[in-house]
Amino acid sequence: MSKQINVALIGNPNTGKTSVFNALTGLNQKVGNYPGITVDKKEGVCKLPRGVKAHIIDLPGTYSLNASSLDENVVIELLLNKNDKDFPDVAVVVSDVENLKRNLLLFTQIKDLEIPTILVINMSDRMDYKGISLDIEYLEKELNTKIALVSTRKNTGISELKTLIADYKKLSTKGCLNASEIDKAYFENLQNAFPDQLLYKLWLVITQDVNFGTVERQEFDSLEDFKTKSKADLKRLQQKETIKRYQFINNVLKKGQTIDLKNAKDLRIKLDRILTHKVWGYVIFFAILLLMFQAVYNWAAYPTDLIDEGFATLADWVKNTLPEGVFTNLLAEGIIAGIGGIMVFIPPIAFLFFFIALLEESGYMSRVVFLMDRVMRRFGLSGKSVVPLISGNACAIPAVMAARNIESWKERLITILVTPFTTCSARLPVYVIIIALVIPDGRFLGLSYQALTLMSLYIIGFLTAIFSAYILNKVLKIKSKSYFVVEMPSYKFPLLKNVGLTVLEKTKTFVFEAGKIILAISIVLWFLASYGPGERFNDAENIVKTESPQLSEDELNDKIAAHKLEYSYIGIIGKTIEPVIKPLGYDWKIGIGLVTSFAAREVFVGTLATIYSVGSANDNEDEDTIKNKMAAEVHKDGTKVFTLASGISLLLFYAFAMQCMSTLAIVKRETNSWKWPMLQLITMSVFAYIVALLAFQFLK
Amino acid sequence: MQHTIAHLKRGQKGIIKDVSSVHIPLKLLEMGCLPGNSVELLHVAPFSDPMYLNINGSHLAIRKETAVHILIDIVI
Structure with a gap:
């Protein structure tokens, strides 16, 4: 058997990187966690021409190799650690044709690490729509790479990409530019101290706090001496590096890309006039929340009841059919009832993630963050925390899973911790019977006392969640990124394949974990x-x-x-x-x-x-x-x-x-x-x- | 008077002049917020926070607390 090729998919968020991953691997993928941290690790297998197989990792989206979150750190850690079993033989950088300039920043950084790199220009079907034309041959020459024009929507370019991956040995490993020009003396010293090491790699190690394995760590221990530059100095150098990279990119694109603005259409501006409106934006968002809530609370109830009854019937059947005894009881009342108790959560999870995937895929989720940031930030929550907190009113389990969409670990953790205070539907039967039992008949402003009590319980639950978040935000000492930069991607029609895979993956995670x-x-x-x-x-x-x-x-x-x-x-x-x-x-x-x-x-x-x-x-x-x-x-x-x-x-x-x-x-x-x-x-x-x-x- | 992005009104454009403040995250620069590039205020949430900008073709939202550190020349 020939060796598998290790492929790392890297790219900015919102470039359709995961769509490319899905197109390459289909159902041959699994999701796990990176050891010790809760960042999704997506891996899959892809068959290439000539019977070669590729092991593909979908790395978390990042704008550059300068990490500011746990997710982004995963990318750098892998690219800097040659001993990692997943270290890529070839890096595939996924970019979006509309944001090529910004996407190329990350590309040049990876090239400078001298890793064989393929550039995927995704969403190529939108080129005409945006009035963009590219000189691929010129770009390939200037960037020392091979380019695959891909459209996951139209399903074009994937087989070309597979061929490029299979031929990865032909790729050039020459870097794009020489970052050391930003401070010649400093970089010369650095190289003299570590003559065997790649200069750009050393620079990245200095500027990031990367957790290396012990072996590699020792090797770099004396790098401490080079941190003598103050933090502000290092930051200034990183700024200079960024500017330098953009100069290079601008030069390449000046010839390689032409944009005819007359032909460009932008749906985003028109839609955002309504969807981020001070009044209509909120009205629409709450209408969408209401719809999601309805789905998880009411529609999911039908399949849930079916599953519930199905398992009850099965348990009865087992009890009546198998000979009486401890084993039969264990099977019927312990194991079958227990599995039934897990299965009943599948409909609400599937329904909620169907909606969340739609919101994420379409690009609407960023608008939610924009609308809700100011309110939620006071309580230490993210704009995205609204979704788990509302879904928690149906069931805390899919709600807690939905918190994974929150980037900042501290905000995600607080959301997870407070969500169970919201009034889930399992509390309802208890509430209904106790209220009927102890709350007297009578009306206040035309509402019965009993209805008012039930409503109060919902409000109390929600307020407790918000208030505990406020306290946790003060108490929890977790280093987390403190700034807020959210990209507002252009709107896209969700790909059903991606939505389906998300629902499948979330359900599987719940059932098996x-x-x-x-x-x-x-x-x-x-x-x-x-x-x-x-x-x-x-x-x-x-x-x-x-x-x-x-x-x-x-x-x-x-x-x-x-x-x-x-x-x-x-x-x-x-x-x-x-x-x-x-x-x-x-x-x-x-x-x-x-x-x-x-x-x-x-x-x-x-x-x-x-x-x-x-x-x-x-x-x-x-x-x-x-x-x-x-x-x-x-x-x-x-x-x-x-x-x-x-x-x-x-x-x-x-x-x-x-x-x-x-x-x-x-x-x-x-x-x-x-x-x-x-x-x-x-x-x-x-x-x-x-x-x-x-x-x-x-x-x- | 020194203008910053926080001074922009909806639909106004500016040219970025200086981003050397330590309060500006590197990520913003990586997304194209660099001297010489254009910036337009597209939308604002209530109380002008966060602000939804088009910086050099990148559509992104930042908080007002960051916007006050990005120096610009207002164009129109």
Whole structure:
């Protein structure tokens, strides 16, 4: 087998680099993380002419080799480290025909590292539209490279690009310009100190804080001496370098590119007059948000319910078909239910990312940042945080994943940490039943108290999220880029292939990364609820039968289920925590509900149904059964369990507590550490406890 | 009086004069914000922040806090 060619795709953001990657690799791609950081690592395999294979890495978009974020640092680290297993045999720089001048800056830097480089000029189908014509032969000669004119939209130029990659050995490795002219004496010294090293590489190492592997680090250790120039001096030199590069590029393009402005059309200016308008811009944006919310909240509910029912049916079938026993129970109630619990999140994730991909692909997302920056920056959030915060009102899991579109790590982290405060749809069943139980009938300004309570809970959730972001922004000490430069790309019709691949990739990530953790916890919860120590659990049937022999079979089964749950491990946990939750107005039965809610909040209602033995009888009656049972529930001293005080306390507890293992699992995956989900679990739950405690003690 | 990008009104153009302030990120220069290049204010968000510019053909948005450091000559 011949050796694979390592290819690195590099380019400015918004050049369609990922479209080129998708065109080259199709479905032969996978997404992972770079070790230790949460930057997407996209890799794929591409078949080239003559049976050669290429291993292609889609590097994060960057405007230059001067890194200012973790994402950009990945690019430089790879290009400077010849020992990296992914070090490219050939670099493919993707540029956009409309912004060729700016794109070439990065190209000249990579050329100067003497890496064989191919220049892709993408979106070539827009040349006529923009009145641009290029002298490719001249450009190839002046830039010492080979050029592929590509249009991923029209699917042209890809096979030419593949041929160029296969022939990479023919590419020139001569640099474009000599950066050392910006300060001759300084660079001469540098070269004399490291005669074996490439001068431009040394310069990049000095100007960036690049994390080298230990071997390479030692080699460069004495570079410290060359940092004697002050930071301001180094920056001035980098400015000079940038100006010098632009001079070179301008000279090349003067002959190589002609732009006939008379033929140029710009849709961007017309659209932006409306889409970034002080009033209409916001109206349109909120309309789009509303549509997304509707999709995730309502439309996704149909496939979600189907999946839910499907897995329930499957579990029943397994239980009725396979011989009774521990294994069957584990399969039906632990594993199948657990996998079902993962699958139900696929529709909301797919719907949300379908919309987000459309917004990103079309170029609209940059306008969102422009519109929302001023409001969100006060809370330490990014303009892009609006999307996760609104989607969180449907489900926190796709919302947390959506935060990945935020470039700054600090803003992304804060968004992830506060999103679970927003009112996700799993809280709704709990809210509805408790509100119906404890909030009196009556109207205020024509709105019922119950509706007002529900609305308040949504508002409280959102405000808490924003307010915690404000605090986290002050508390978290994370070095992050402090400036704001956002490119406003021209509008493009989204490529369906790219949208589809994004949806597929996000869904796969959730199922395989977070899914593992969710399945494991589901099985633990199942075990705790299905097993218990001693006779009272294991002999439940006989005990219940002797205690209440007059019951019908259905009632008897319900009673046994309730009895079993009471004496299961989870029941014991519920009873153990009773002293802790008593000050909040809860008894051990609610305690069990709180523990099982960890699987998903809406499980609370089902758990209470089991405990109050309304399980199977509930099938043909409506929800009133469980509501009536709950309303009739009394403490030992005869006082009601569900009063206004305990009800409000419970509502607030559910509003604030981190009770969702799936969210914790996805936060772990997105932050690459258990530290942040644990922080969420502890602070949110403690906060919920305190608020619920105050509410109950104040109202009782 | 020294003019900066923050002085531009919507639709006004200028020529960039000086970008040596340390408050201007290198990234902005890399995107074409260099002396001699043209700049036009296309749109502003409420309270003129951020500002949406066309700098030498690059369409980009920056905050006012950055804009006040970029010296320009106003053309029209």
